[in-house]
Amino acid sequence: MTPEDRGLRRELVLVIALKLALLTALWWFALRDVQVEVDPPAAAARFIAPHPADSADALRTPQPPGDKHAQ
Known part of the structure; x- marks a missing residue:
């Protein structure tokens, strides 16, 4: 290995360590106390509900003649 x-290698290790330190400091001072309230029934309903574009009615809807996306 050359000098x-x-x-x-030393420079890369220093840069990565500095980035990790800055990210840790950013999290510690800005994001540590942030909490997100989650309503489990609402979240479950959101995941279980079908997407409107995936429903059978949306697939049977006729497309306008000029719509190139339907082809």
């Missing part, structure tokens, strides 16, 4: 390789 240039060691210098590059």
